[in-house]
Every structure is written in C-alpha cells, then in structure tokens.
Amino acid sequence: MVEIRFHGRGGQGAVIGSEVLARAFFNEGRYVQSFPAFGVERRGAPIMAFCRVDDSHINLRNQIYEPDHVVVLDAALIETGGVTQGLKKGGSIVANCRQESDCFSEIVGSGYQLYGVDALSIARDFRLGSPSNPIVNTSILGAFARATGLVKIESVERAIGEYIPFKMPPAQPMNRLSENNRL
Numbered sequence: 001m002v003e004i005r006f007h008g009r010g011g012q013g014a015v016i017g018s019e020v021l022a023r024a025f026f027n028e029g030r031y032v033q034s035f036p037a038f039g040v041e042r043r044g045a046p047i048m049a050f051c052r053v054d055d056s057h058i059n060l061r062n063q064i065y066e067p068d069h070v071v072v073l074d075a076a077l078i079e080t081g082g083v084t085q086g087l088k089k090g091g092s093i094v095a096n097c098r099q100e101s102d103c104f105s106e107i108v109g110s111g112y113q114l115y116g117v118d119a120l121s122i123a124r125d126f127r128l129g130s131p132s133n134p135i136v137n138t139s140i141l142g143a144f145a146r147a148t149g150l151v152k153i154e155s156v157e158r159a160i161g162e163y164i165p166f167k168m169p170p171a172q173p174m175n176r177l178s179e180n181n182r183l
Contacts, residue, residue, distance in 0.1 A: 007077045021144070028155050071141075075096060104116065142156060
C-alpha cells in the first residue's frame, strides 16, 4: 500500500487534489481511498487530505500518520513543521515553491527525496483559478506523477477531465524536470 498526505491551505485545492489523484490511480485499476482532515477551518487555514492506493482492497479507515509521500501546496507550511512528521525515510516531498533552496532549506539532508515545482506559475499560465487566487492542485499532481512515477501523467490528465470541468488552453510543453530534480 502507498500512502500520500497532502498539506495545503483551505481554498488551494488539497482535498480535490487528493480526490483527483485517487481517481487517476482508480483509472489504472488500483484500489483507492481519498479523504480530508479538517474541522471548521476557513479559507487559508492549514488542512490535510489523504490518498491511499493499493493493488488489493483497502480495509484501513484512519488518517495517514506515516506517509510514503507528501504533497505540499504551500511551501510556508514546511517551515511551520508537521509536513515531514511520520514521513518514511526515502519518502518524497513534492512541494509548490518558486526557489527550491527556499522551500527545502529546513529539511535538506533529511533522507527524503525533495522535488520542487513552481505550481503557482503553472496555474497562472494555464489560468487555473482566478488571477488573484490561482489553484495549484492540478499542476502539483502533474509534478507528483513525474517525480514519483507511481501514476501515469495520462491517468492524471484523464482524472482531471473526469473530475473537474474545464476548458483547456492550447497545449504547451511541460518538461520542467531538470537533472537536480527541479520540476
């Protein structure tokens, strides 16, 4: 079983991102779970969402305390702590950040695979959300697929199309992974 924990702020799309990722895995014939963890938080408050995937039925019904992978929609959450809590050694962190050095300065050398992507710029380029409130979840899912290799990018694209109605702008090259794992 692979367990993925999303960290974001209310309104960034962490919950929908987790659900879309689960749909992508489901479309590949896997068993999945996706669920949020939040209370009465408001827009901008830290939230978590979870995604489990396996090749057989999943019987667990609890939060994910020891994820294999972490997806971070707001790099400021890395500094506040909790993002790496319970993350398995060798696990990956895919984070939305402009400068990788800003994003991972707190956890460099921690034994995790670190991937940074400027999901905010991608969201703005593709007009995802509004200009004042870009939604970064779909762009971070593409980065997650590329960084981890756990799900095909075509499955993510299909899940986005099934789950989120949108009008796609003209296709543009999306190869943003460099030799130092910068997405």
